[in-house]
Amino acid sequence: MNIGAFTYEEFIDKVKSFHGSIAPGIVAGGIMVNIARANLPQGEFFDVICETGHCLPDAVQLLTPCTIGNRWLKIVDTSRYALTFFNKYTGDGIRVFLDARKLKDWPAIRAWFLKEKPKRDQDQQEIIDEFRMAGTSIYSTEKVRVKPSYITSSKQKRSSISLCPSCGEAYRADLGETCPACRGKGPYIGKGK
């Protein structure tokens, strides 16, 4: 089994170096990326949505040109283990999800996915081996159309920049008269953070 342009073993090495560990979810994610690609017209430009921030986005970042920082990958957290590749102009896409109804023959995957056992009682290597053996058989796909807010419009205009009168830093002017952090929406403890 190849994962994208890599052999399975090369992909595992990539995962280890980028993600820090060989998480079973990324192995699944690699196969899900394969399935999505196989269902898309060749050569088409696509954006990706991951429906969870756990593991799955790293498979996408390793295997496609889409990253969080270039904005071609977005996370819309529904907590479902699913990803969608879609045409960034029309919004038409293919959604791939790990299908809980197809796990009957895969006890290790099932225990991991549905958290049937505490993590300490799960054997990581066994889960990964099952993912490899199960191949594409445990996923389902469906055609979807994404909401207009995720579609790239040629009319999109980026907001102008202001200096926040409170912290002095540059921020998007359309967000308000001070920056979000100075209105208490920042991640820090303390005044205006």
Added chain:
Amino acid sequence: MNIGAFTYEEFIDKVKSFHGSIAPGIVAGGIMVNIARANLPQGEFFDVICETGHCLPDAVQLLTPCTIGNRWLKIVDTSRYALTFFNKYTGDGIRVFLDARKLKDWPAIRAWFLKEKPKRDQDQQEIIDEFRMAGTSIYSTEKVRVKPSYITSSKQKRSSISLCPSCGEAYRADLGETCPACRGKGPYIGKGK
């Protein structure tokens, strides 16, 4: 100038291959990661917050063990060009930001950062050259403490998993009686998506 473990040229190659283009913001981001690291106790485990989803997260993902998928990198969007490295147990950290008050001598960076000119009138290479020449002189740092919700607690318990009675997919049980997508919070057009 080195960026992390790379020479400047190696870093530029990495950016091109991961992010798809040599965006000036990632070059700045690389220097910001250098500054954050230099201000942290050596060998300390840290998490990272980026205050924007544009470019900056990709510099962090290329240069640190922190990725979106392993959850050591989080985006808290205040739209400010800033990142924070913090101790994941105490919340104490160092925040690094591109300082609009220090750009007097750098017209290309200024035009890019404050959007003083339309993108088509900006010279990408000139901006990148200015970032290289400016080195660390155009950033500021401050000590911060992040809010408790970003701190790793040893008591953290992951929610159990349910099968959504509407779509049949696995989701985090604590999110409600059906999954968020089936309550209209998904990214797709159509019933229960």
